[in-house]
Amino acid sequence: MKKLIIICLAFVLTACSTTVPVVAKFPVAPDILLEKCPPLKTIEGENVSIVDFTKAVTTNYALYHECVIKNEAWATWYQKQKEIFENIK
Amino acid sequence: MWQIMWMLSFLPDVFWHILTIGGLIAVVAALILKRIPFISTYRIPLQYGGIVAVLFGMWMEGGISNEAKWQAKVKEMEEKVAIAEAKSQVENVKIVTEVVEKTKVVRERGKTITNYIDREVVKNNEVIKFVENCPIPSIIIKTHNAAALNQAIELTKEPETAPAATEVKPQAQAEVQQPVATATVITWANIRPTKNSKDEKMEKLSPGTKLDVLKMENGYAFVRGNKQGWVSVEFLNVIKKA
Numbered sequence: 001m002k003k004l005i006i007i008c009l010a011f012v013l014t015a016c017s018t019t020v021p022v023v024a025k026f027p028v029a030p031d032i033l034l035e036k037c038p039p040l041k042t043i044e045g046e047n048v049s050i051v052d053f054t055k056a057v058t059t060n061y062a063l064y065h066e067c068v069i070k071n072e073a074w075a076t077w078y079q080k081q082k083e084i085f086e087n088i089k
Numbered sequence: 090m091w092q093i094m095w096m097l098s099f100l101p102d103v104f105w106h107i108l109t110i111g112g113l114i115a116v117v118a119a120l121i122l123k124r125i126p127f128i129s130t131y132r133i134p135l136q137y138g139g140i141v142a143v144l145f146g147m148w149m150e151g152g153i154s155n156e157a158k159w160q161a162k163v164k165e166m167e168e169k170v171a172i173a174e175a176k177s178q179v180e181n182v183k184i185v186t187e188v189v190e191k192t193k194v195v196r197e198r199g200k201t202i203t204n205y206i207d208r209e210v211v212k213n214n215e216v217i218k219f220v221e222n223c224p225i226p227s228i229i230i231k232t233h234n235a236a237a238l239n240q241a242i243e244l245t246k247e248p249e250t251a252p253a254a255t256e257v258k259p260q261a262q263a264e265v266q267q268p269v270a271t272a273t274v275i276t277w278a279n280i281r282p283t284k285n286s287k288d289e290k291m292e293k294l295s296p297g298t299k300l301d302v303l304k305m306e307n308g309y310a311f312v313r314g315n316k317q318g319w320v321s322v323e324f325l326n327v328i329k330k331a
Contacts, residue, residue, distance in 0.1 A: 022166035027177045030185045040237035043230050047277050049220045051211055053233070055203055060237060062199030069191045073184050080180040088169045 024088050027081045033074055037067040094152075102153050109146030115139025222296045224277045268301035270329040272310060278324035280316060284309045291318050302327055 040060045043053060119136035122128050210216055235242040274297060279290040284307065292315065294300075300320070304311035309319045310327060 022163055022170060024170045024173055027174075027181075030181045030188075032185050032188050042234040042237050043225075046227070048225045048230055050216065050223070050225060051206060051220060053225050053230075054210070055206055056233070058199060058202045058206070062195055065195045065199075066192050069188055069195065073188045077180070077184050080184075081177060084173045084176050084180070088166075088173050 024085060027085075029074075029077060033070060033077060035070070037070065038063055040064075097149070105146055105149040105153060108142050109150055112139045112142025112144075112146050116143060221275055224296070268303055268313070268330065269305070270302035270310075270327050272300045272302050272312060272320075272325040272327045274298040274300065274320075274324060275326050276324055278320050280312065280314070280318040280320050282318050284319045286321070291316050294320065294324075300325070 040063055041056050043056045115135050116139035119132040119139060122132040122135065232242060234240075274294045276296055278294045279286075280292045280294055281288045281290060294314070298314060300310075300312040300314045302310045302312055302325075303317070305322070305327075308322050310322050310325060312318065312320050312325075
């Protein structure tokens with residue numbers, strides 16, 4: 001009789017075994033962060049003056065700083081999204 | 090199995106309440122009927138039927154209760170996810186705005202510096218003097234470009250493009266012997282056996298090199314230095330002899 005009661009209780013408890021099928025989607029990163037950094041400018045031709053050389057270097061420094069901004073933005077984006085995701089519990 | 094559960098889900102909850110209570114009543118009734126003669130023979134199907142009804146009813150009661158909790162939890166999670174998605178969007182907008190603004194500032198600063206070079210630097214006497222006398226050597230340009238493209242650079246000396254031996258056309262050599270003027274090379278220039286700029290270079294003349302001008306024709310000077318050949322006058326400061 002005891003065995004029968006245990007089997008019955010076990011059977012009854014099977015109705016309670018379910019999981020919540022709700023999951024957070026992987027967040028979509030902004031398009032601007034997905035853009036690749038442009039290639040650096042090269043200097044072409046002969047008899048290049050120091051002025052043209054300086055201009056090319058200035059352009060390349062600006063390109064580097066643009067890339068730094070994107071890199072920092074990626075780090076911020078990851079930190080923020082991680083924080084938001086971890087709060088869903 | 091889930092198909093059965095899906096079909097059973099259409100039955101109202103009250104059905105399962107009635108089934109459970111009815112099953113309990115049947116079990117109790119079977120115990121009472123046991124004491125009544127003549128009718129006691131019918132108690133066995135009633136008792137077993139009651140037990141099955143109670144078990145199945147309780148199983149479904151548990152399922153219904155669990156379903157209600159589960160639905161509440163799903164709703165709660167959906168709400169949390171929706172809030173998180175909204176927060177994520179807000180953060181994305183903040184980040185994009187920041188990137189756009191900062192990029193704009195960087196580009197403007199770069200443009201300002203380039204304009205400053207065009208406006209001020211090119212007019213600076215020291216720079217003018219430097220530009221006139223010292224073009225950037227090709228090895229510096231090559232190194233810069235390799236660094237910009239992150240390419241490997243060969244550290245070996247660049248092979249000479251001009252032929253090693255002096256190859257002056259005999260006709261040109263015989264034509265003029267006495268210099269008509271002297272010249273100083275202003276900026277890097279090439280000396281060639283003919284006036285054709287596509288012709289092969291004999292030598293590369295560095296700024297400041299002194300030359301004898303033996304002849305001048307159509308913007309070109311036939312010069313004598315280490316080698317004899319033609320150089321464009323635009324690269325020379327020519328001083329005619331009195």
